[in-house]
Amino acid sequence: MSIVSVRRCFATKSVNKSRGSPHRWLKKADEEDDLKTRAAKEESAELREAKKRIKLLEQEAEVTRRAVAYLSRDNQPKMMFPLVLDLAADGVPVAVTCRVLNFSKQAFYKWKSNPVPVRDWEEAHLINAAINVHADDPAFGYRFIADELNAGDKPVASERRIWRLCSANGILSVIHRKRVGGRKAGPPVHDDLLERDFSAAAPDTKWVTDITEHPTGEGKLYLCAIKDLHSNRIVGYSIDGRMKASLAVTALAHAVALRSPSGTVVHSDRGSQFRSRKFVSTLHANGLNGSMGRVGACGDNAAMESFFALLQKNVLNRKRWETRQELRLAITTWIERTYHRRRRQKALGKLTPIEFETINNMALAA
Incomplete structure (x- = not known):
């Protein structure tokens, strides 16, 4: 109330x-x-x-x-x-x-x-200077850019710092080729039986093999070749548009059909094609011994790399190849006509591989 x-x-x-x-x-x-x-x-x-x-x-x-x-x-x-x-x-x-x-x-x-630290301010000026140097000559990589920036009396920044800034901002040389990261190589299925000894006292005792690729207007073309270390002759090869295990198996079957070897050591890298079950089975079926080098050690297969370097310089890089068939014909012609029969090698006493094998076969027969 x-x-x-x-x-x-x-x-x-x-x-x-x-x-x-x-x-x-x-x-x-x-x-x-x-x-x-x-x-x-x-x-x-x-x-x-x-x-x-x-x-x-x-x-x-x-x-x-x-x-x-x-x-x-x-x-x-x-x-x-x-x-x-x-x-x-x-x-x-x-x-x-x-x-x-x-x-x-x-x-x-x-x-x-302090929203802009002193270090960030300095690096912003370094990036601008690097861009200006690279614009003057696009072929300059980070080493040349660092040399230009440190050309004065007082060094501006270390080469490592310039590399980091150029890499983060895409300041690359026009001739820079980006590395394509692949999967980690698997474990070896064979031991290294050559140990970088690329000499052979007799034919068909040591073979080396590898795979190379080259782009064409229709896509990449892959070559798997097998080289006899006694005469440096390519005893077998296979060319295909896909890099499968069958590429290496076909090259090995070609070499076996041509040479009929026994107990030959076949050395390669740790590529998946050479570690495949088909390739290993083909080795064992023909009485061949597999051998593999280390990961990332190109010197373990230097004899095959030297042949691919010659092929790259004499065939692959000479022109732009429009079709796979055109490049396939050029590779086959260069191997069979030029490399085997016309290119003399100092390691063979200035003889071609065919001449060297012919002379040695006659000596062995005698």
Whole structure:
């Protein structure tokens, strides 16, 4: 009951005007008013707390949404601090953004006081200088660029630092050829029986083999060749548009059909074609002994690499080959006519491989 109600009761004389009644009614009215006021205050506090919580959740959701969009751009940022500034400009507190992105406010304010470190500033100038040097001569790699930048009295930066900056910003020589990373070579299926001894006292005692490739207008063409270390003759080869195990197996079958060897050591690298089950089975079926060099040691198969270097210089690099058939014919012609019958070798006493074998076969027959 409110004070107004009490007064109305007194005015209409509808209540008992005993001595203690007004005080009791006034006290009861005050208690009712206090309960309503307290309930209203509690409800208002809960409402304010709920609104505050909803606003905080909306800010956190906005931080997450903007962070995902910020990181999905093509130019990946090195840090998230610029995003904190953008969100702060839109009314999102720094503390909320730092908590959602999981870094401290101290780190952000430290970056804000010095957003561009001295080292980054120096490297930006080095990158610009490297770009200018490379623009003058696109054939310059990082070594020449470092020499140009350090040509003054005081060195500007180390060669290693210039390499890192050029590599990160794509400042490469126009004659640079990107290395194509392949799968790690598997374990050898044979021991190294040659150990870089590429001399052979008799024919068909030591063979070396490898695979090379060359692009054409129709795609790559692969050559697997087998070389006899006694006369340096190519005793078998196979040419195909795909580098499969059958490429090496066909070359080996060609050599076996031509020479009919027995106990010959066939040395190769650790390519998957030479470790395949078909190639190993062909070796064992014809009484041949497999041999393999180490990973990444081209010197272990230097005799075959020298032949491919000659082929590269005399055939592959002479022109642009439009079709696989055109290049196949050129390779076959060069091997059978030029390399075997016309190209004299000092290691053979200035004889061709065919002449060397003919003379030695006549001596053996005699």
